[in-house]
Amino acid sequence: MKSLVYLSYGQYLGLTNDTxxxxxxxxxxxxxxxxxxxxxxxxxxxxGLNIHSIRSVVSKPLNPENITLAPxxxxxxxxxxxxxxxxxxxxxxxxxxxxxxxxxxTPPMPETPIIEYNLDLRNxxxxxxxxxxxxxxxxxxxxNCVRRWNITVEYFPGPKSPLSxxxxxxxxxxxxxxxxxxxx
Numbered sequence: 001m002k003s004l005v006y007l008s009y010g011q012y013l014g015l016t017n018d019t020x021x022x023x024x025x026x027x028x029x030x031x032x033x034x035x036x037x038x039x040x041x042x043x044x045x046x047x048g049l050n051i052h053s054i055r056s057v058v059s060k061p062l063n064p065e066n067i068t069l070a071p072x073x074x075x076x077x078x079x080x081x082x083x084x085x086x087x088x089x090x091x092x093x094x095x096x097x098x099x100x101x102x103x104x105x106t107p108p109m110p111e112t113p114i115i116e117y118n119l120d121l122r123n124x125x126x127x128x129x130x131x132x133x134x135x136x137x138x139x140x141x142x143x144n145c146v147r148r149w150n151i152t153v154e155y156f157p158g159p160k161s162p163l164s165x166x167x168x169x170x171x172x173x174x175x176x177x178x179x180x181x182x183x184x
Contacts, residue, residue: 016054026052027125031083031094032059035070036140045069047081047096049117051124060114067098070142078102078147082109090120102147 005017016026030050037044040055045063048056062069071077078099085092093113099106 016052021053021055024052027129028052029092029119029121029124031081032056033069033079033081033144034059035142047094047114049092049094049115049119051119058115058117062096062114065096065114067096070144073143076102078104080106080109084113085119085121087121090118092117092119092121106148 005015005020015028015030016023020026028050032046032048032050032054034041034046034048035044041048042059043061043063045068046056046059046061048059051057067079068077069079078101080097080099082095083092084095092115094115095110095113097107097110
């Protein structure tokens with residue numbers, strides 16, 4: 001396991017620091033659900049795609065979608081996030097939908113992604129990489145709960161036969177469905 005980066009507290013989420021942020025050697029792809037505005041953020045209620053950095057390469061405000069990630073401590077909010085990666089198109093698509101409450105069923109995935117971005121994962125992260133969850137609010141307090149998650153990874157073992165090469169070149173979409181609860 002990779003150790004924590006020196007001076008990577010607060011906004012750096014243990015992933016980078018002031019010196020290492022935005023270096024391709026970071027091998028980071030992250031979906032950011034942000035409720036604290038930094039100088040480089042669009043607002044304090046947005047979703048972003050971060051590559052090698054804590055600064056998003058693309059971000060979208062959630063207020064126009066009628067989504068508030070962390071309304072307040074007495075009113076929890078529940079959201080579902082879907083992350084689809086298409087290895088043929090080399091596109092990542094991110095979807096978000098509100099869930100009525102913590103016990104309600106998963107809402108349908110929206111037809112239109114909130115973020116769509118050209119990304120060649122093969123040239124961005126290592127073949128053997130970690131995935132996980134991180135949160136930071138600096139000096140503020142906020143409770144974030146991942147209540148459900150699912151990941152599906154398809155693996156094609158064996159030598160590089162023509163069939164396996166064709167299957168890999170067609171793409172292996174990785175789908176991660178996250179149910180994220182903020183402020184609960």
